[in-house]
Amino acid sequence: xxxxxxxxxSVSKECVPNFWKAVDIYLFKTHVVNKKLFGVKTLSVLSxxxxxxxxxxxxxxxxxxxxxxxxxxxxxxxxxxxxxxxxVVQATEENPDAASVDHFSQYGNDGLIVLNRxxxxxxxxxxxxxxxxxxxxASFSVLLKCRQTEEENNLxxxxxxxxxxxxxxxxxxYASAGSxxxxxxRWLEEVLLGRMQKWMESAVPTNAIGIRTSSIRSLALVDNxxxxxxxxxxxxxxxxxxxxxxxPECTDPQKFVFEDIAIAAYLLMLWRKERxxxxxxxxxxxxxxxxxxxxxxxxxxxxxxxxxxxxxxxxKLWDLYxxxxxxxxxxxxxxxxxxxxxxxxxxxxxxxxxxSPWIPVIAARSSYSCRFFLLPCCAYEFDxxxxxxxxxxxxxxxxxxx
Ligand SMILES: C[S@@+](CC[C@H](N)C(=O)[O-])C[C@H]1O[C@@H](n2cnc3c(N)ncnc32)[C@H](O)[C@@H]1O
Numbered sequence: 001x002x003x004x005x006x007x008x009x010s011v012s013k014e015c016v017p018n019f020w021k022a023v024d025i026y027l028f029k030t031h032v033v034n035k036k037l038f039g040v041k042t043l044s045v046l047s048x049x050x051x052x053x054x055x056x057x058x059x060x061x062x063x064x065x066x067x068x069x070x071x072x073x074x075x076x077x078x079x080x081x082x083x084x085x086x087x088v089v090q091a092t093e094e095n096p097d098a099a100s101v102d103h104f105s106q107y108g109n110d111g112l113i114v115l116n117r118x119x120x121x122x123x124x125x126x127x128x129x130x131x132x133x134x135x136x137x138a139s140f141s142v143l144l145k146c147r148q149t150e151e152e153n154n155l156x157x158x159x160x161x162x163x164x165x166x167x168x169x170x171x172x173x174y175a176s177a178g179s180x181x182x183x184x185x186r187w188l189e190e191v192l193l194g195r196m197q198k199w200m201e202s203a204v205p206t207n208a209i210g211i212r213t214s215s216i217r218s219l220a221l222v223d224n225x226x227x228x229x230x231x232x233x234x235x236x237x238x239x240x241x242x243x244x245x246x247x248p249e250c251t252d253p254q255k256f257v258f259e260d261i262a263i264a265a266y267l268l269m270l271w272r273k274e275r276x277x278x279x280x281x282x283x284x285x286x287x288x289x290x291x292x293x294x295x296x297x298x299x300x301x302x303x304x305x306x307x308x309x310x311x312x313x314x315x316k317l318w319d320l321y322x323x324x325x326x327x328x329x330x331x332x333x334x335x336x337x338x339x340x341x342x343x344x345x346x347x348x349x350x351x352x353x354x355x356s357p358w359i360p361v362i363a364a365r366s367s368y369s370c371r372f373f374l375l376p377c378c379a380y381e382f383d384x385x386x387x388x389x390x391x392x393x394x395x396x397x398x399x400x401x402x
Contacts, residue, residue, distance in 0.1 A: 001061065001175060002143070002162035007189035008171035015200045016140075019165045020102040022199035023142055026163075026192070027101060027133055030118055033195050036155055038121040039225045042096035043130070044076055047104055048111040051088045059087065060111060060134045060143055062175040065160055068113065069132045069145045076115055101135055101142075111136045118155055119226055123233050128226070129156050140165040149179070157184035163196065170197055223273065232265040239299055248316040249293060256293060263350060264299040267373060271305070271346070284345040289359065290352035293317045294328045301325050307344075333362075340366045347372040354384040 031037035064087065071079040081091045091113065094104075104112050112135040120126035127148070134143040145160035158181040162173040172188045174180065240257050247253035271284045283305045288297050291309025298321050301307055308327035318328045333339045335358040341347060347370060349359035356376040363372035380386050 002141075002164070002173035004174050004176060006161065006172045006174060006185050007193045008169050009193055009197050010168050011165070011170050011197055011200050013168050016165055016168060018200040019140055019170070020105045020137075022196050023101045023135070023163065025199050026196065027114055027116060027142075028099075030116070030131075030156070033191060034155060036121055036126065038119045038229045041117045041119060041225045042099055042114060043073075043117055044113070044115040045094040045096050045099040046077065046080060046084075046091040046113040047094050047109045048084065048089050048091055048113065050110055051090055060136045060139075060141065062143070062160065062177050065132065065134055065143045065145050066178075068134070069147055069160075073130065073147075080113060105137050109137060117226075119229050120155055121229075123230060126153055126155055129153065131156060154183075157181065157188060159184050161188060170200065224269070228265055228269055231268060232262060235261045235265055235299060239295075239302070243295065246320060248320065251293075257295065260293075260295040260350075261299065263375065264296055264303070267300065267346075267348070268303055270373075285343070286346040286348055287341050287344050288348040288350065289333055289362075290349065290355050291328065292351075294321065294326065296348070296350060297328060298326050301327070307346075333358075335362060337365070341370065342367045344370060346370070349374045349376070351375060351377045353378070354380050354386075356380055357382050 025032065028040055028042065030040050064083070067083055068080050071083070077091075077093055084091045089110070099112075099114065101112060101114070112133075114133040114135070116131045116133065118129045118131060120128065130147040132145050132147065135141075136143075142163045143160065144157075144163070146156045146158065149158045158179070159174055160178045161184075162175075164171050164173060170193070172193055174185075236258070240261055243257045244253040247257070249256075267286075274284065275281065286300060286305055286307035288294075288300075288307070288309040291297050291311050293315045294309045294311075294317060297307060297309035302325055308329060310329050310331045310333060312330065312332040314328075314330050318326075321328070333355060335355075339362060341362070344366065347359055347363045347366065349356055349372065352359060352374075356374060356378075357380055359372050359374050363370045378386055
């Protein structure tokens, strides 16, 4: 029993069913309430149903949470199943990448068990943490416990706790049988309760016929969050700090340097996966059109990819790169058959302004195998006119008919 209330608040009645959507945000996007986290990787999801001949309802209590949290990670699914079978509950393994508490709530399941790995931003300081979540649909309850409570961290509450809705009251509770941590309690009361309430009460965007247009989970742009995070960390050490210290431009180095490192990490992962899929050993070549300060070109080239950057204007930073590694060219691209790249594997358009709509066209005309990476910031027509109102990503996609 989680009989002790840490904090509670009322929510409007019509928002109570949104509890599961709010739980989805907290479970799968925990980084939105803790800036020290980079993201969440879901390791296991088990949907739960009591066995047909069972008379009693599934009972998720502190003892069960403790038992499942203590299961060795390597045998999490098998051992958890064994524990649950004793409670006459059948557990079915689900795809962790597609799991949503809200989604499963609509399919008559009694409950769900989620094992999540919280990945810290600074992997030099913090270790990843694993969190077990027991979800009971009938009683609108979620029990959570971090497996590594002994470690000094402020990435997740150190004590087991429950998120629960009774009628129109949302509460956070703890069990007398469990441990108690004053700092965690304060955070649960002062931060998490308000966020959960806000998520429950904020409308979920729908289109004209009422279908949800936004997913709680964003597009999984990177397959392996941990690998991406460690590559990002590695590139930050390798290029970030030195670049910030010598930045000669009048723009904010913190913004530009770390954004370009994040994009470089993404491209390097994408290209690594492409090579693994095709069995090709040779590193991909690239051209960055509208390369600006050239930092992305510098990182990709330093990581061994043959490529160059083009911009109609030279930047001060260009002179600071080692000339032997970095090829940056002053040139104005005018979309035509004179601006094609038949020997290049990838064309990059990173915030490439007026050139953005042309990048897929240039890639298609360059060669049948030429791929492109486009990260537009504003919507532009083919004639170079910008759309004054379309600045959002979604507006951009609809503008381009995607
Ligand atoms: C918004 S900036 C982005 C710069 C860089 N990619 C970044 O993300 O920091 C757009 C860049 O595209 C360049 N550019 C715009 N039109 C171009 C063209 N026709 N040919 C070459 N460069 C162009 C501009 O000079 C500018 O540096």
